[in-house]
Amino acid sequence: MRLDANAGIQGSKVRAALDGYRQMLTLVLGLPEQIEQARAIADRVDYGSVRRFDNVVVAGMGGSAIGGSVLRGLLGSELTLPIIVCRDYVVPAIVTRRSLFFAVSYSGNTEETLSAFEQARRIRCRVIAVTSGGRLAELAQRAGVPVVLLSAGLPPRAALGYLFVPLLVGLEQLRICRSYRQDLVEAVGLIRKNRRLWLNRARVLARVLDSRLPVVYSTSRLLDAVAERWQCQLNENAKVMCHVNALPEQNHNELVGIGAPRFLAQRTVLIALLDAATHTRTRLRLKHLLEMTRTGYYRAVQLESQGRSELARIFSLLMLGDMVSVELARRRHVNPMPVARIDELKRRMDWAGRKR
Numbered sequence: 001m002r003l004d005a006n007a008g009i010q011g012s013k014v015r016a017a018l019d020g021y022r023q024m025l026t027l028v029l030g031l032p033e034q035i036e037q038a039r040a041i042a043d044r045v046d047y048g049s050v051r052r053f054d055n056v057v058v059a060g061m062g063g064s065a066i067g068g069s070v071l072r073g074l075l076g077s078e079l080t081l082p083i084i085v086c087r088d089y090v091v092p093a094i095v096t097r098r099s100l101f102f103a104v105s106y107s108g109n110t111e112e113t114l115s116a117f118e119q120a121r122r123i124r125c126r127v128i129a130v131t132s133g134g135r136l137a138e139l140a141q142r143a144g145v146p147v148v149l150l151s152a153g154l155p156p157r158a159a160l161g162y163l164f165v166p167l168l169v170g171l172e173q174l175r176i177c178r179s180y181r182q183d184l185v186e187a188v189g190l191i192r193k194n195r196r197l198w199l200n201r202a203r204v205l206a207r208v209l210d211s212r213l214p215v216v217y218s219t220s221r222l223l224d225a226v227a228e229r230w231q232c233q234l235n236e237n238a239k240v241m242c243h244v245n246a247l248p249e250q251n252h253n254e255l256v257g258i259g260a261p262r263f264l265a266q267r268t269v270l271i272a273l274l275d276a277a278t279h280t281r282t283r284l285r286l287k288h289l290l291e292m293t294r295t296g297y298y299r300a301v302q303l304e305s306q307g308r309s310e311l312a313r314i315f316s317l318l319m320l321g322d323m324v325s326v327e328l329a330r331r332r333h334v335n336p337m338p339v340a341r342i343d344e345l346k347r348r349m350d351w352a353g354r355k356r
């Protein structure tokens, strides 16, 4: 009897995992359409009057913060003012009245982001909220600050188009950066054209990664956020650990540690993310690194970005990582949709907050 009951539970878990796989894959494949919708939503928002800003700050956590990292990578070679991504309760001292401050929380209820939002309001800098509702929408509307209101109901990490594009459009509207309209069009077209092909590649990669530790290296500052995204997606969708580092910095420390502890040596897969912006010397460094540490990992995979514009190139590798995470979830029979531990931790924190 007990065995049958267990088999029933197992069977329903497997079915839920498969349903979740289909849902998350549909969301991942729908990124181009989401980017287009996000552009239309953001174009209707009034981000306020044009003025000089000293810096741009994006406050958010997890799936809501990654858009800020992508923005920083994308504009790193163009903007002369710094973009800071704040993933904490406390905003850095660089936030002054002359900052442009985005508070980004898909749910609108993330306590770190709400705390940062309130501080930014007290500092009286230009604040813009990006959210699908919750407390952040309430507070922002009450304070009369611009709100980019997104449609609700998605896992935040599946809302990257909604969470990233409004930041870029805001910077365009405030004349902080040039127009990226054409680059977005190119990125959308590139993903549409290649998504099936990339999905096949992702299935092969997921097989290589199954039961191994992914170690993802970015080789250009343009791709740092992409490596970060690979990590978050592998963590949250596939429910596995993932380690991330960047070249050339890796050559000055982690290089020495490759292969230890020994039990990890043949259980690690190196994934190097490469781009046209990767310095030729960094490519040479990667070649030497792989030759020198061959016995330290199971396999090394080199992935080149595709596309003309930097934006399209970022999204080509980001999209592949999203697909790998979903395909790995399928192989592991885990449901990529829920993030039970994150929810549980938020519940515990909430309870602690009420008790105080």
Ligand code: PA5
Residues within 6 Å of the ligand: 061, 062, 063, 064, 104, 105, 106, 107, 108, 109, 110, 113, 155, 156, 157, 236, 339, 342
């Ligand atoms: O992907 C997730 O669910 C998390 O990383 C969330 O994005 C994170 O916990 C912050 O929540 P929110 O995006 O609602 O502010």
